[in-house]
């Protein structure tokens with residue numbers, strides 16, 4: 147499926163998180179440095195803390211939070227890996243294990259309360275927030291309230307149109323390639339990232355531009371999704387200072403603002419990667 151391919155690959159380029167990493171990506175290299183303290187020493191700390199207290203009081207999210215923290219119960223998730231040459235997901239399978247047996251890579255390095263487990267995820271129905279016609283999606287229980295608040299605000303804003311939302315989707319779609327496939331979980335795997343309006347906010351490489359203008363971005367390499375053109379599609383396009391950017395950067399960072407040559411316009415997450 148085209149859409150699934152698109153979002154799966156999108157995650158293959160991001161979130162070199164918490165570690166110093168040099169990742170070769172089909173002929174070019176990204177070097178990223180993101181120490182934990184720095185990643186969390188900004189406004190996102192407050193967003194996370196606020197979300198945590200919301201999670202504690204929301205009965206809908208109390209169960210998975212308790213389950214994870216106690217280290218009991220079963221963790222189930224369906225996953226796959228991204229085959230770079232075939233440009234598709236392979237090795238689909240369902241993993242079942244106890245929470246106590248979760249490895250470090252099965253938890254988000256920036257928010258360990260969010261894991262690959264389905265029971266750490268909460269389904270959001272956009273129609274309940276005023277966004278009819280969009281399928282439900284899942285995010286980690288820690289971020290349910292801030293994500294809902296952002297979408298509720300955007301649903302009321304006539305200058306904005308949301309036509310797609312993607313959240314939780316476990317899969318190894320980033321990191322080094324071994325035997326043709328990616329080896330690291332994307333941050334969508336933990337429900338700690340969201341893609342908005344992918345068909346108007348593509349993933350670009352070769353895009354180390356100082357100012358994001360449609361003229362500058364036109365020279366970048368569009369890898370996935372649709373062209374980013376704020377003038378042509380003002381309601382769907384994510385721009386710095388625009389309504390979609392404003393709402394989601396209250397607690398996350400935008401993939402269009404990460405340093406270096408990759409610009410993931412559709413993507414918001416803890417670090418932006």
Ligand SMILES: [Zn+2]
Pocket residue numbers: 156157334339340341412413414
């Ligand atoms: Zn994404």
